[in-house]
Amino acid sequence: MSQTTTRVPQEQRTRAMRERLLEACVAVLVEKGWAGTSTTLVSQRAGVSRGAQLHHFPTKASLVVAAVEMLAERRHHLLEEVSQGLPQGAGRTRAVLNAFGDHFASDVFTAALELWVAARTDAELLQVVGPLEQRVGRETHQACVEMLGIDESVPGNRELVQATLDLVRGLGLANTISDDTARRRRILDRWADELDTVIARQEQG
Amino acid sequence: MSQTTTRVPQEQRTRAMRERLLEACVAVLVEKGWAGTSTTLVSQRAGVSRGAQLHHFPTKASLVVAAVEMLAERRHHLLEEVSQGLPQGAGRTRAVLNAFGDHFASDVFTAALELWVAARTDAELLQVVGPLEQRVGRETHQACVEMLGIDESVPGNRELVQATLDLVRGLGLANTISDDTARRRRILDRWADELDTVIARQEQG
Incomplete structure (x- = not known):
């Protein structure tokens, strides 16, 4: 049971982080256009570590498409x-x-x-x-x-x-x-x- | 009279060079998009010297808009x-x-x-x-x-x-x-x- 209770929050946290990244990506894309968008800028805006961002979306293309x-x-x-x-x-x-x-x-x-x-x-x-x-x-x-x-x-x-x-x-x-x-x-x-x-x-x- | 005959070809040459630059600019823009377009690339494509290009169009924006x-x-x-x-x-x-x-x-x-x-x-x-x-x-x-x-x-x-x-x-x-x-x-x-x-x-x- 303790396994379940710890797994759910972890999944929720991952999901929330993904959503924060995607929302930040849209904001940067709308504000700065494709050329002005970088994965670094998006992870900064989302308050997500560079490592976590790269783990979820290894390239700019995969991040923007998602x-x-x-x-x-x-x-x-x-x-x-x-x-x-x-x-x-x-x-x-x-x-x-x-x-x-x-x-x-x-x-x-x-x-x-x-x-x-x-x-x-x-x-x-x-x-x-x-x-x-x-x-x-x-x-x-x-x-x-x-x-x-x-x-x-x-x-x-x-x-x-x-x-x-x-x-x-x-x-x-x-x-x-x-x-x-x-x-x-x-x-x-x-x-x-x-x-x-x-x-x-x-x-x- | 000799002044007229030399001036006309000069105007024609300038006009032709301008057109070559603008045509090269369109070709580069269509092929590489805005971010991939540079004035250097356009003057190379047009076969026009960098100095002449800068004289006619001092910025990328002025070149693309023209x-x-x-x-x-x-x-x-x-x-x-x-x-x-x-x-x-x-x-x-x-x-x-x-x-x-x-x-x-x-x-x-x-x-x-x-x-x-x-x-x-x-x-x-x-x-x-x-x-x-x-x-x-x-x-x-x-x-x-x-x-x-x-x-x-x-x-x-x-x-x-x-x-x-x-x-x-x-x-x-x-x-x-x-x-x-x-x-x-x-x-x-x-x-x-x-x-x-x-x-x-x-x-x-």
Whole structure:
């Protein structure tokens, strides 16, 4: 029994240290960009010894990829929470699009953008980032379909969902160097009205 | 007269050297990213002496900003050429959207993206990049309105044009780490059909 009670706190401590490292990594990445991020800086920010950091994440790439992965999971859970509170009927599409717009205007997008752009010119990093982006992309697409309640078996609807996600990605990029919130809301409200028109047209047959 | 004949070639030589530097800068930026770009590397690639390079562009930022500016102007002229050859009526919107899609999937977008992301964490660079992006953004928006032949005085149409440009920006980003051409075409064709439906609805009054 004493074995169990000592093992659990140790696992918890390890888990907490990992999370502190990943959170510090996101903060440094958002503040200083990929080039300005070093494992030394991250372990200092996290208050974790260099040895412990190297044990958990032996390279900068492994640390940053794990940090972006953690963020993506967290944001995904946030989207699921938003999904529970969505209004039915009028206003639902607008609410969904604004949730995705905010998602892509958050730190998760900024951190992922730094990793994405770095991977473009780093073949080794790309081997890890490519599959991660594909997986996150699939999950985000699925969440968007469910939240919009759109029928992807109707020809052309899949492309509309893809367009919606590429739109919020473009808006996310526009938001990185200046606060684009007001413009983003106007654009997404207009896009939501258009999607509602398409869906209504399909329901009328 | 001899003064004129010697001055003109000198101006031409200076102009040619400037262009060689800017073209080399774009090539290095696309190949190695912002962090991997140095003025030394660019002058070597351009075959221009270090002294001449420093005379024209004293800093890395001034060189990269001028390179992205040159590219943006060239791509803008290319869009104007495309504009001359557009079909009237059916298929026009698809042709316009695919022209913009290709524009944002080209080296000009990749180079601008590297500059944009670097400017996010570099206040000095941002002071130059911010106004450049605003100007290029306005010009691109105006070109898109004219090529689509859309009436921006109709409420909601301005937001549709903005959404179209944010969509192609998002598609440009998706294209940076893998060739996304086929998916991009399907999405833009679908969005073009939607825009055509909106425009037809407005014309019917």
